[in-house]
Amino acid sequence: MTTSQHWEKGYQTNPPDEVGWYEPRLETSLRWIRARSLDEDSPIIDVGGGASTLIDDLLAGGYRSITVLDLSRTALAWAKKRLGERASSVTWLEADITFVDPPACHYDLWHDRAVFHFLTHPQQQERYVDNLLKALRPSGRFIIATFSLEAPPSCSGLPVKRYSADESQRTLGSKLRLKKSVKELHVTPGGVEQMYLYGHFQRTA
Ligand SMILES: C[S@@+](CC[C@H](N)C(=O)[O-])C[C@H]1O[C@@H](n2cnc3c(N)ncnc32)[C@H](O)[C@@H]1O
Numbered sequence: 001m002t003t004s005q006h007w008e009k010g011y012q013t014n015p016p017d018e019v020g021w022y023e024p025r026l027e028t029s030l031r032w033i034r035a036r037s038l039d040e041d042s043p044i045i046d047v048g049g050g051a052s053t054l055i056d057d058l059l060a061g062g063y064r065s066i067t068v069l070d071l072s073r074t075a076l077a078w079a080k081k082r083l084g085e086r087a088s089s090v091t092w093l094e095a096d097i098t099f100v101d102p103p104a105c106h107y108d109l110w111h112d113r114a115v116f117h118f119l120t121h122p123q124q125q126e127r128y129v130d131n132l133l134k135a136l137r138p139s140g141r142f143i144i145a146t147f148s149l150e151a152p153p154s155c156s157g158l159p160v161k162r163y164s165a166d167e168s169q170r171t172l173g174s175k176l177r178l179k180k181s182v183k184e185l186h187v188t189p190g191g192v193e194q195m196y197l198y199g200h201f202q203r204t205a
Contacts, residue, residue: 003118003158004071004096007050010156011074016051016082020156020188021114026054028184028198029111032143033058040064042108045135047097048115051078059086067107069093069100098127102135109141114196117146117160125171133175133203140203142176144168148183148197155194168199176201 001009010019017024033044040062046054049068058066066089070076073094080087093100098119110132119125132142147155147162154160163171165181181199188194 006158007070007072008074011051011072011078016075016078018189019051020190020192020194021050021186022189023186024053025057026052026113028182029054029113029143029145030057030061032198032200033109033111034061036109036141038063038108043067043106044109044111045069045107047110047112049079049111050075051082052113053082054111054113055079055090056083056086059083059089064089067091067093069095069097071096097131098124100131102131104134105137107135107140108137109143110136111143113145114147114155116144117155117163118158120159120161129172136203138203142172142201142203143198144201145184145196145198148195150183150195152192152194163197163199165197165199168197172201175203175205177204 041064043065044063045067047069050070055068068090076092076094119128147160149162149164151162165178169178179200179202181197184196184198186194186196
């Protein structure tokens with residue numbers, strides 16, 4: 001089974017509020033995004049956004065230039081259905097973030113909760129970081145949530161790479177600087193504890 005088939009199956013088998021990573025609201029993501037005081041027109045991308053409700057909250061917050069990218073057509077369909085008419089103001093991209101060719105110097109903020117940690121091979125991580133650096137504006141921000149060292153070694157049936165703050169800084173390289181990090185416990189609908197590491201990076205070069 002390919003990676004995209006794996007995710008499609010997950011979203012076709014479970015409603016979005018029963019998948020392992022479900023949170024009714026991504027509070028930390030939202031707080032950190034709002035703290036940027038971005039213009040309403042500032043381009044924001046949620047990479048691997050799936051059917052997450054972050055998009056609903058960003059739209060409610062007045063942000064008008066939002067892109068959601070995900071491998072899974074079904075996940076995007078769930079999100080569009082939930083949003084109804086509001087979905088038409090969002091750019092939806094069904095794609096693999098390690099293979100897209102993103103617009104250069106475009107986004108003020110790139111958000112990723114629980115996607116980068118599935119890239120367990122250095123080449124995949126390099127392709128992701130290359131795309132991030134291509135697409136992020138100077139001084140743009142990168143908000144990322146990965147499994148921390150305390151989390152289980154797999155997530156949703158796939159192996160993950162777990163990160164400390166130092167390791168995420170090393171992996172992302174010197175063109176992004178970690179401004180702050182925080183750990184956050186997520187408990188899956190099935191009761192499994194997963195400690196996440198949230199990191200807020202600023203582009204420096
Ligand atoms: C664990 S879920 C997290 C979803 C969402 N970010 C959230 O926090 O609710 C991982 C998501 O990343 C997507 N995904 C996995 N690998 C991807 C890739 N290489 N490119 C784009 N999306 C990917 C999956 O389809 C899935 O929606």
